[in-house]
Amino acid sequence: MPLPKAELHLHVEGTLEPELAFELAARNGVRLPYADTDELRKAYQFEDLQSFLNLYYELMAVLRTEQDFADLADAYLARAAAQGVRHAEIFFDPQAHIARGVPMGTVVEGLWRALGRSEENHGVSTRLIMCFLRDESADSALETLEAARPYLDRITGIGLDSAEVGHPPVKFREVYEAAAALGLRRVAHAGEEGPPEYITEALDVLGVERVDHGLRCMEDPALVERLVRDRVPLTLCPLSNVRLRAVDVLADHPLAAMLDAGLLCTVNSDDPAYFGGYVADNYHAVRDALGLAKEQMRELARNSFRASFLEDDEERRARYLAEVDAYEFGQAVP
Numbered sequence: 001m002p003l004p005k006a007e008l009h010l011h012v013e014g015t016l017e018p019e020l021a022f023e024l025a026a027r028n029g030v031r032l033p034y035a036d037t038d039e040l041r042k043a044y045q046f047e048d049l050q051s052f053l054n055l056y057y058e059l060m061a062v063l064r065t066e067q068d069f070a071d072l073a074d075a076y077l078a079r080a081a082a083q084g085v086r087h088a089e090i091f092f093d094p095q096a097h098i099a100r101g102v103p104m105g106t107v108v109e110g111l112w113r114a115l116g117r118s119e120e121n122h123g124v125s126t127r128l129i130m131c132f133l134r135d136e137s138a139d140s141a142l143e144t145l146e147a148a149r150p151y152l153d154r155i156t157g158i159g160l161d162s163a164e165v166g167h168p169p170v171k172f173r174e175v176y177e178a179a180a181a182l183g184l185r186r187v188a189h190a191g192e193e194g195p196p197e198y199i200t201e202a203l204d205v206l207g208v209e210r211v212d213h214g215l216r217c218m219e220d221p222a223l224v225e226r227l228v229r230d231r232v233p234l235t236l237c238p239l240s241n242v243r244l245r246a247v248d249v250l251a252d253h254p255l256a257a258m259l260d261a262g263l264l265c266t267v268n269s270d271d272p273a274y275f276g277g278y279v280a281d282n283y284h285a286v287r288d289a290l291g292l293a294k295e296q297m298r299e300l301a302r303n304s305f306r307a308s309f310l311e312d313d314e315e316r317r318a319r320y321l322a323e324v325d326a327y328e329f330g331q332a333v334p
């Protein structure tokens, strides 16, 4: 049995495996510019965030119907459950679909077909987090929040993703204020490729409760001190950082130093179909590369539940934390 954990940084569109991409392409009559899954996999060589995003947006062309989104989410939940995930807070990128003529309702209702039955089918509780694309305009983000109004009972929070550099958090002040007024939880990608100032700005201007990635906080000791003091969770994605060249090799990843500094770190998979592993694979990889001890692995799992948006179900959070505490490390995958 794998170590029980929550996954808090996962783009559902980034779980699109080549096999499912071709299946959906055939179902929808969409032509992909790759001969087969092997040729597609060969395209998974990235120089940076943008080179990944180009492929990520290209492959979304196969997602057209509610059933496509349901199949995508269900496939993720099955894989996540097998890796010990008990709770998943799942990002989606509605603007990338709306721009292709797929309405908000198709996306949310489709995802909900899978999420609404996830506990029953996979034993995984879920939350949905709607992300805005930071390389689109602030007006587009506001229109997207407006389009989501009929579905807000299914959406727990908002996030900010896509190309970071040149798109500072302050650009989205207004939409974050509007979302806060609607009672939505707030997170944002910051400090993946962008500077530590973007992390500070996400906290001060957007009022985020968690920072996605946050890797580059380590360049600013005063910021680290603040994140430690305020117990701000960071959702780290180690295999993503290697694939997108934020770090050269996993042995250089700052996770161990971040834990030593007292930061509330969690480990997540980001876009597992593209980055070579789901969440337990990420746990495994950092354990091996950084020599993390079993109790540090347990602490990462505890942190994942502490940092999750389970304030409306503290009983469940306590149950999950008790599962982590009772976990016996054997030969199994963490």
Ligand code: HPA
Binding pocket: 011, 014, 049, 056, 161, 162, 163, 189, 192, 240, 270, 271
């Ligand atoms: O890792 C990421 N960073 C920014 N945007 C993204 N959209 C999907 N994955 C990512």
Ligand SMILES: [Zn+2]
Binding pocket: 009, 011, 161, 189, 212, 270
């Ligand atoms: Zn991400």
